[in-house]
Amino acid sequence: MRIGELAKKTGTAPRMLRYYEEQGLITPTRLENGYRDYDDYLVERVSKIRGLADAGIPSRIITYILPCLNQQEAIVVTDADPELREILTQQRDRMSQKIDFLARNRDAITRYIEALDAATQRSSAA
Template structure:
């Protein structure tokens, strides 16, 4: 599929897809006319990259992680190094702290909403 179709199917801009390719996160072939051609599995790859970005990881870290992740055609092609596993545990702990902070913020907002609407919190 061409870059426009991949962008439409994933909701990711063509510019971002080009960036992913520059960073080694996505691979395309080129037509004789120089257009990018992506395999069907690129849709899953782009979605996975988006999920990792949403988790707060940067492109260099994502490039390290992707070969260690299970793809639709089987297991990972590379095992994560102990150092990478340690870094990923640190990232997971950071995400857990963010989740805890968000839950506390939601609880505060719930209290304000209840107070503002004249209800008393249980």
């Protein structure tokens, strides 16, 4: 598929897709005429990249995480960079904090909706 189609399917701007390519996060094939050809599997991959980027993870870290996203079991890593481990730990902890924050806000909104529903029922009954 062409870049425009991938952009439409993923909701990602073509410019961002080119950036992902520059960072080595996605790799299209090249047709004889030089055009990029994006395989269907890249739709899911771009969605995963976007999810990580939206969580605030930098593309240089996403490069390390991406191979793990399709694995059910832990990947054996040799010659691991201790600095990378610390960065990944910080990113994971930051994501956990965001998840907790979002869950609290979701629960507060749910309580408010329930209160609105209860108020509507009381005024209908009156």
